[in-house]
Amino acid sequence: MEQATVIDTLRLSKDGAQHFRAGGLQSLREISAALHGLPTERAGVRIHGIEKLRTIVAAQGAIGAIAADYLGSDCRPVRAILFDKTAETNWSLAWHQDRTICVQRRIDVEGYGPWTTKAGMQHVAPPFDLLTRMLTLRVHLDDVSAENSPLLIAPGSHRAGRVPVEEYGDVVARCGTYACLAEAGDVWAYATPILHASEPSFAAGHRRVLQIDYSADQLPGGLKWLGI
Numbered sequence: 001m002e003q004a005t006v007i008d009t010l011r012l013s014k015d016g017a018q019h020f021r022a023g024g025l026q027s028l029r030e031i032s033a034a035l036h037g038l039p040t041e042r043a044g045v046r047i048h049g050i051e052k053l054r055t056i057v058a059a060q061g062a063i064g065a066i067a068a069d070y071l072g073s074d075c076r077p078v079r080a081i082l083f084d085k086t087a088e089t090n091w092s093l094a095w096h097q098d099r100t101i102c103v104q105r106r107i108d109v110e111g112y113g114p115w116t117t118k119a120g121m122q123h124v125a126p127p128f129d130l131l132t133r134m135l136t137l138r139v140h141l142d143d144v145s146a147e148n149s150p151l152l153i154a155p156g157s158h159r160a161g162r163v164p165v166e167e168y169g170d171v172v173a174r175c176g177t178y179a180c181l182a183e184a185g186d187v188w189a190y191a192t193p194i195l196h197a198s199e200p201s202f203a204a205g206h207r208r209v210l211q212i213d214y215s216a217d218q219l220p221g222g223l224k225w226l227g228i
Contacts, residue, residue: 010178012070012135016158016191017180024063024139025185030056031210032141035082043091046102046119047080047228054228057139057212066189067135067214075135075216078102080228085149085200085207093198095154095168098136099125101213102226109221121226126219128162134192134215140182141208149201151180151188151209158191171195 012018024031034052038045047053055061057077059068067075079102085091100123106115111127144150154175157163163171172195180188190196192213201207212228219225 010155012189015155016194017153017155018189020066020187022185023066023187027056027063028185038082043089045082046121047082048226063139066187067137070135071214071216075214077212077228078215078225079213081211083209090200092200095172095195095197097163097193097195101126104224104226107222109223130217131193133217134213136190136192137212138188139210140184140186142184142206144182144207146179148203148207149199152197153178153180153190154195157195158193168195
């Protein structure tokens, strides 16, 4: 991938992403304790049923308040994934948009589909407009340098709508590439549909990130968020 810019000037309102220094620092110990015992050999672990974590990232807490300021006080965490890159578990992701949500059970509703099952959980692609009203937070449990696989985003690409796969490169070229460097305890927030990517890590040790999606929407037709 092309060389990324690292000047920390992005804003959610304009660029679709923003860096909150130390936004999760006070909760790091609690998060680590809540996540203790999860599998470490997977690229990403989808999280559900950890009550302690649900409390830590609720909209009323320091981390969830970042989402609440953007989405309103009715927002809630609707999906969480733990990513842990090490020398043994390392990967890259090409440019893409996050296009699915996680629900309690499959109910066929117009505009929702296709359906997939990931880690035993029901996922579905909703109308794209729903995704534009969501926010994703990445709570960094470790430092992320330029060598340790920072998230790469294309600032402003969240305003491009549902981008066909064959046009990803054109949109990224137009918007540019930004590397989301971080220190342990920092939080990066981004509009859920923003184009993003990730390279393999070239640093020793862990690169743990807790990624949480937030929404203030109620789902139609009996569909319900699975939550965390």
